[in-house]
Amino acid sequence: MLFDLARPVLFALDPERAHRLTVKALAVSPRTAPPQAGPLAIDVAGLAFPNPVGMAAGFDKDAEVPDQLLGLGFGFTEVGSITPLPQAGNPKPRLFRLVEDRAVINRMGFNNGGAEAALARLERRAGRPGIVGINVGANKDSADRAADYATMTRTMAPLASYLAVNISSPNTPGLRALQDEGALIGLLDAVFEARGDRGPPVFLKVAPDLEPADVDAIARIAIDRGLGALIVSNTTISRPALASAHAGETGGLSGAPLRDLAQQRLRDFRKATGGELPLVGVGGIATAADAWARIRAGASLVQLYSAMVYGGPGLPRQIVRGLERLMRRDGFASIAEAVGSE
Numbered sequence: 001m002l003f004d005l006a007r008p009v010l011f012a013l014d015p016e017r018a019h020r021l022t023v024k025a026l027a028v029s030p031r032t033a034p035p036q037a038g039p040l041a042i043d044v045a046g047l048a049f050p051n052p053v054g055m056a057a058g059f060d061k062d063a064e065v066p067d068q069l070l071g072l073g074f075g076f077t078e079v080g081s082i083t084p085l086p087q088a089g090n091p092k093p094r095l096f097r098l099v100e101d102r103a104v105i106n107r108m109g110f111n112n113g114g115a116e117a118a119l120a121r122l123e124r125r126a127g128r129p130g131i132v133g134i135n136v137g138a139n140k141d142s143a144d145r146a147a148d149y150a151t152m153t154r155t156m157a158p159l160a161s162y163l164a165v166n167i168s169s170p171n172t173p174g175l176r177a178l179q180d181e182g183a184l185i186g187l188l189d190a191v192f193e194a195r196g197d198r199g200p201p202v203f204l205k206v207a208p209d210l211e212p213a214d215v216d217a218i219a220r221i222a223i224d225r226g227l228g229a230l231i232v233s234n235t236t237i238s239r240p241a242l243a244s245a246h247a248g249e250t251g252g253l254s255g256a257p258l259r260d261l262a263q264q265r266l267r268d269f270r271k272a273t274g275g276e277l278p279l280v281g282v283g284g285i286a287t288a289a290d291a292w293a294r295i296r297a298g299a300s301l302v303q304l305y306s307a308m309v310y311g312g313p314g315l316p317r318q319i320v321r322g323l324e325r326l327m328r329r330d331g332f333a334s335i336a337e338a339v340g341s342e
Helices: 002-012 015-027 066-071 115-124 145-159 175-179 181-195 212-224 256-273 288-296 306-311 315-329
Strands: 042-044 047-049 053-055 076-082 095-098 103-106 131-136 162-166 202-206 229-232 252-255 279-282 301-304
Touching: 002 015, 015 066, 015 095, 053 315, 066 076, 076 115, 076 162, 103 256, 103 306, 115 145, 131 145, 145 162, 145 175, 145 181, 162 181, 175 181, 181 202, 181 212, 202 212, 212 229, 212 256, 229 256, 252 256, 252 306, 256 279, 256 288, 279 288, 288 301, 288 315, 301 306, 301 315, 306 315
Parallel strands: 053 076, 053 301, 076 131, 131 162, 162 202, 202 229, 229 279, 279 301
Antiparallel strands: 042 047, 095 103, 103 252
């Protein structure tokens, strides 16, 4: 109800300003406990998730409000992307609401306050309950991006429930080239060496705009290198038919128009991995039915972000309740049992 009242005010503001106000409001809100394990609990990569619904990276870029997000009912949250050095990102405006399409286009460019500032915040919350993944990236002007990922791994591994290696943002020139087979092997080897033998699981976030050969190569490398999971997928540079006046803006498209592409790419990775590797389904998930379809297609976990723009802070609990109903309706005793059952 409060979101319904606030939405016209927020939507009258520039999207990036509205986002900053939202983060600030969360930062000063009372902190509530993260959800407890319930009917939707699932173990992935050695981690016990109380439910499979997470907040995707991009909302809490600087690790300012992870505990407040968990308090909204998310089973986990992913902060970042965080880079070794602070960077301003791309010129503004760089964030656009496509209201008619229930979508968002962004070309933020890994804007964040850098590793040092985020590390201080994460150290202050050390020991608190809840699964908090840390999404790491490379600085735009870095001469050695693999070294940036290794640096971020060494820095953040002690405080991360899992590390998410983001090589799929379309808004940092050349970044997606790290998904190429040779570059990816070198990058992951550097990350695992920096992490050490006892570090947290490593997840890899991939783009939806991949060719079949890319999917097969990434799947093979992910299994060979012992990744904890693949996050499928990031935003898309493709443009389906859109109604909004902002449809022509450059950047990554997320929200409802990404749903079918992200769902298909998840199926592709499920087939390519043979179910050997957990998958995290992201892109266009706005309802319990969307989340359930992604789980049935092979996702052990799901994440959302753009849907929160339109659905508000009550959305995670709404999706969790809906998933419980759908799981019972279809006769499954657990989320793990339903994964890949379509």
